[in-house]
Amino acid sequence: MDRSILIKKYFEEKRFVDSSIQSFNNFIDNGLQEVVEENKEAEPAIIPHNIEKFKIRFGRITVGKPEITEADGSKRPIYPAEARLRKISYYAPIYLEVSTYINDVQRESFVAEIGKMPIMLRSKYCHLDGLSREELIKHGDDPTDPGGYFIINGTERVIVNVEDLAANNFIVEGNPIKGYNGRFFAAKGSYKIPHSFERKKDGIYYMTFTRVKNMPIIVVLKALGLTKDEDIMRAISANETYEEVILNLFEFVDIKTQEDAVDYISKRIGIAQAKEIRIERTKEILDKFLLPNIGMDIGLKSIKAKNICKMLKKFIDVRKETRPSDDKDHYMNKRLRLSGDLMIDLFRVNFKILVGDILYNFQRIIKRGKLPSIRVIIRDKLLTSRLYSSMATGEWVGGRQGVSQRMDRSNFLAMVSHLQKVVSPLSSSQENFDARALHCTHIGRLCPIETPEGTNIGLRKNMAMLCSISQDVGETSVLEKVKELGLKPIE
Numbered sequence: 299m300d301r302s303i304l305i306k307k308y309f310e311e312k313r314f315v316d317s318s319i320q321s322f323n324n325f326i327d328n329g330l331q332e333v334v335e336e337n338k339e340a341e342p343a344i345i346p347h348n349i350e351k352f353k354i355r356f357g358r359i360t361v362g363k364p365e366i367t368e369a370d371g372s373k374r375p376i377y378p379a380e381a382r383l384r385k386i387s388y389y390a391p392i393y394l395e396v397s398t399y400i401n402d403v404q405r406e407s408f409v410a411e412i413g414k415m416p417i418m419l420r421s422k423y424c425h426l427d428g429l430s431r432e433e434l435i436k437h438g439d440d441p442t443d444p445g446g447y448f449i450i451n452g453t454e455r456v457i458v459n460v461e462d463l464a465a466n467n468f469i470v471e472g473n474p475i476k477g478y479n480g481r482f483f484a485a486k487g488s489y490k491i492p493h494s495f496e497r498k499k500d501g502i503y504y505m506t507f508t509r510v511k512n513m514p515i516i517v518v519l520k521a522l523g524l525t526k527d528e529d530i531m532r533a534i535s536a537n538e539t540y541e542e543v544i545l546n547l548f549e550f551v552d553i554k555t556q557e558d559a560v561d562y563i564s565k566r567i568g569i570a571q572a573k574e575i576r577i578e579r580t581k582e583i584l585d586k587f588l589l590p591n592i593g594m595d596i597g598l599k600s601i602k603a604k605n606i607c608k609m610l611k612k613f614i615d616v617r618k619e620t621r622p623s624d625d626k627d628h629y630m631n632k633r634l635r636l637s638g639d640l641m642i643d644l645f646r647v648n649f650k651i652l653v654g655d656i657l658y659n660f661q662r663i664i665k666r667g668k669l670p671s672i673r674v675i676i677r678d679k680l681l682t683s684r685l686y687s688s689m690a691t692g693e694w695v696g697g698r699q700g701v702s703q704r705m706d707r708s709n710f711l712a713m714v715s716h717l718q719k720v721v722s723p724l725s726s727s728q729e730n731f732d733a734r735a736l737h738c739t740h741i742g743r744l745c746p747i748e749t750p751e752g753t754n755i756g757l758r759k760n761m762a763m764l765c766s767i768s769q770d771v772g773e774t775s776v777l778e779k780v781k782e783l784g785l786k787p788i789e
Contacts, residue, residue, distance in 0.1 A: 308764055313420075315446030315717050317767035318459070321638030322418040324769055329642040330359045333649050334394070336487050340653050344661040346669055350401050354656065354672060357395030364390045364417050364425060377425050378449055379438030385452030387686065389414040390423055398672050408673055412652060413681030416689055418637065420445025446637075446717050447705050450689050454705040457637040457689075459720045460698075461759075464633045465490065466591045468609045469624040470616040478623065480613045488646050489590040495613050501545050503610060508587040509567050515610055516550045520559035521584060522603035527551075533607035540614055560584075627732050629739035634720060634767055640694065640701055647695045648684045655680055698723065718761040720744065726753040733757065 313319070334356050345352040366376040366386065381388040392415050397407035417423050424445070426434060431441040447456045463469070465485035472478035480495030484507075493507040495515070503515045510518075516530065524530050527547045534543055553559050557577065564580040571579070586594050589602045615621035624631060659675040688694055694701040706716040724730050734756025736746055748760040761767075777785075 305763070312766065313444045313446075314714050315420075315444045317769075318446045318457075318637050318717070319418060319421050320769055321636035321767075322641070323422045323638075325638030325641050325645075326361050326415070326421075326423060329638060330361070330392075330645065332487075333642065333646045334359045336646070337650060337653055340657055342657050342660050342664070344664050346664060351399075353399040353402075354660075355397050355399065356653075357397065359395075360393045361415050361423055362391045362393065363423060364388050375425060377437045377439070378419055381449045382452055382454070387414075387451055388417055388419070388424075388449035389682075390417050391415075392681070396672055396676070406671060406673070410673060410676050411678050412676060413678050413685065416448045416450060416685065418446060418448055419443075442710075444714065444717065448689060448702075450686060453690075454707065455689060455702045456705045456716055456719075457640055457702050458700070459637075459761075460635040460640065460701065461632050461720050461722050462635055463626060464631050467631060468612060469626055469631060470495075470613050471623050471626060472616075473623075474619070478613065478617050480609065482609065484589050484591045486591045486593075488650075489587075491587055491590060493589070495609065497613075497617065501542065502549060503542075503546055503613070505606070509583060510563065510588075511567070513563060513566060514546070514550060515606065516546045517553060517559050517562055518584075518588070519603050519606060520550070520553050521556060521563055521580075522588075522599040522606075523556055524600070524603045524607075525554065525556055525559075530607065533604050534611045534614075540611075542614060543610075627735070627737050629737065629743060633770075636767065639770070643695050644685060644688055648681055651684065652677075652681050715748065715760055718765075720759045720761060722757040722759070724757055726757055730757070 338356050340354045340356075342352055342354075364376050364381075365373050366380075367373050376386075376388065378388055380386075391411045392413050393409050394412045395407070395409050398405045420426055420443075426437070426439060426445070429437070434441045447454050449455075463481075463483060465483045468480060468482045470478055470480045478497070482493040482495075484491045484493060491507055493505060495503065495505050497503050504512045505515050505518060506512055519530055519533075524533060530547065531539065531543060534540060553562060560577050560580050561573065563584075564576040567580070567583075569576045569579055581596075584599070585596060589605060592598055592602055592605065612621065616623050626632075655677060656672065656675055659677075660670060660672070663670040663675070689702050692700045692702045700721070703716070706712045722733060724733050736756075740746060740759075743762055743765050745760045745762050749755055750758050
């Protein structure tokens with residue numbers, strides 16, 4: 299059988315970088331609006347004396363098509379070939395609806411340009427999208443070029459795909475000799491909080507998250523409202539009794555109410571204030587930083603408690619060897635973060651900085667006794683320069699480096715290989731033998747041959763030729779689909 303026919307047919311319909319382009323399109327269509335929704339209202343701390351309430355609201359965000367402003371102030375569309383030759387960036391304006399409210403009455407409403415967004419070549423927002431071979435040649439572009447990269451100051455830059463452990467997925471690993479540990483990354487919006495479970499030599503099960511270090515799990519459950527021992531046992535398992543849990547319950551039998559448990563946690567994490575304030579602050583920590591993926595509302599405590607019980611059951615079962623431990627190198631437990639995901643992280647941090655800057659400028663003018671128009675104080679250069687410095691240097695939010703790289707143009711295959719690269723966040727100076735090894739779940743997804751020699755072996759990988767990546771689907775839409783199939787929530 300001639301396999302080249304299959305490959306030829308596949309590439310007649312798809313490009314090497316289709317997944318990256320889809321990811322970027324999704325970022326512009328939905329991701330930007332999600333970030334704005336997270337920060338949709340801003341209230342200045344300083345407002346004029348004659349006003350009770352002042353609010354700034356952000357509405358719909360849209361992105362235009364790439365354009366250039368010439369020295370005489372005129373604007374016109376720009377194509378990638380011109381951006382390369384003139385050593386300028388290929389970007390499009392970002393427009394945001396802004397409205398201000400004084401005592402809940404609208405004062406002004408307008409659409410402002412808040413910055414410039416680098417546009418990925420051949421994406422939905424690029425001028426080359428949908429052009430025929432002849433039209434591409436006319437505009438000075440190579441018809442066989444796959445796109446999937448950016449042009450920053452005339453330099454072609456690629457955002458490299460990053461492989462990461464799947465968020466909101468409880469993993470228990472270890473062995474009977476070294477001991478077991480459970481890990482869980484709770485991610486929602488700008489929050490990504492690691493939670494860990496362990497059993498110490500005293501037989502007590504502990505969990506750690508943010509400021510709360512080595513806290514007995516039973517105490518956390520009681521602080522979430524599961525105060526009765528019987529309820530805790532039933533939440534962990536309805537039909538079998540775990541002796542180890544009974545030992546844990548016996549250890550903390552003195553803690554009878556939810557308030558006692560919250561107070562116990564507040565003393566352990568060292569909040570040295572009056573009891574009422576101490577308890578209030580601890581409750582806030584539990585609502586915000588314990589399993590934020592479930593939500594941050596006060597009414598979700600019982601759901602959080604039940605989730606922790608299910609994780610504890612899995613942890614005990616793996617320890618008792620009635621259930622296999624997880625393999626974190628299995629590709630089921632990994633997720634690839636493509637250009638769109640990484641750009642969301644970058645935009646989220648910088649949009650918050652822009653909102654902070656608007657509030658700062660507003661308050662500065664208020665101190666002078668004037669009430670300014672918000673239109674005047676939006677600095678569009680701020681967002682643009684911050685996005686561009688990350689894209690140009692490769693230094694990303696969260697301290698990651700080398701996320702955006704100069705594209706290898708030594709030949710066509712080198713370019714395609716660079717666009718298909720997958721990088722692990724693990725340090726190349728450490729051993730990490732298991733992470734470097736070829737795993738059977740890589741077959742068909744990652745190339746088993748293409749990896750550098752030396753310290754980076756196995757940590758820098760490349761996608762397989764016929765690999766395509768499914769896009770992230772929101773949890774709510776998945777839940778709705780499953781409910782249609784007959785899933786019933788536990789009361």
